[in-house]
Amino acid sequence: MFCPACGAQNDPNAQNCSNCGQPMPQAQTPAPPQPPVAPPAPAPSAPPSPPAYSAAPSQYAQQQPYPAQAVPPMPPNYLWQSIVVTILCCWPLGIPAIVFATQVGAKYGRGDYQGAQNASKSAKMWMIIALVAGLVGSVLYIGLTVLGVLADMGSSF
């Protein structure tokens, strides 16, 4: 909110301008008549609007607790990523990801939406760890192979 006297920006709840000291108007809605001893009414803040339908995954967590009627969408379970990573290289890390992936749907089906959300996060974490471990391992392996290839070429000269 801006001070009508000097134009300085102020906190919306400010009683007086922090720059010039003039009293600040209380935000848009005219304040109802106050009893003289009442504490100053807080500036009316916008009622919490329902979370926008956005792509941010953190939105799911912020909607707790869910109203009885509103069924949230099932969180992602990363099942196929986990399966491929498990089969291609990284089963010690991929198996936990698959286990958590199965829990996402199971808990969601039971109505445990918070549990499904947590399982989704765990599945994502293990899947990403497995993916990164596989990539790092592949890069190391290829690097060592290249070194070996170069050594072979050197010995053939």
Added chain:
Amino acid sequence: MTSRATTERPTDPWERWSSVAVLAIMATGLAVLVVPPLTRFAPPCLFHEATGFYCPGCGSGRAASALLRLDIVSALRMNALAVLLAPVATYALLAEALAPSKVDLPKLRLGPRATTVLALTIIAFWVLRNVNAWPFEWLAPG
């Protein structure tokens, strides 16, 4: 990116980009099996090297090169699970990777029971392919 409303839920960027990454890894793996100067980079299974047991993925490389020769029987004998799952997984990952674009494949969503059955199948396959007795020999590579 279009602003078309998704029917199920907003697409999680992690779900999308991890699908892209996994598809890229699968494509790289195929290239390593096919392109001659790259074939020397085809890695062995470290688990098999270390323990002598087969992992759930052992033989998937040989299965893929058999498939590329259209030799489906040999491919199934190398790693039946990988051969059966590869088309399904590729489709599921493609659908997730393309989700917010104009090419909108219907996503493959398994129910909780199907997901559990699939997970148990993978683990059972892993255990049974190490059992060197009829009728499980065909699960092991070779």
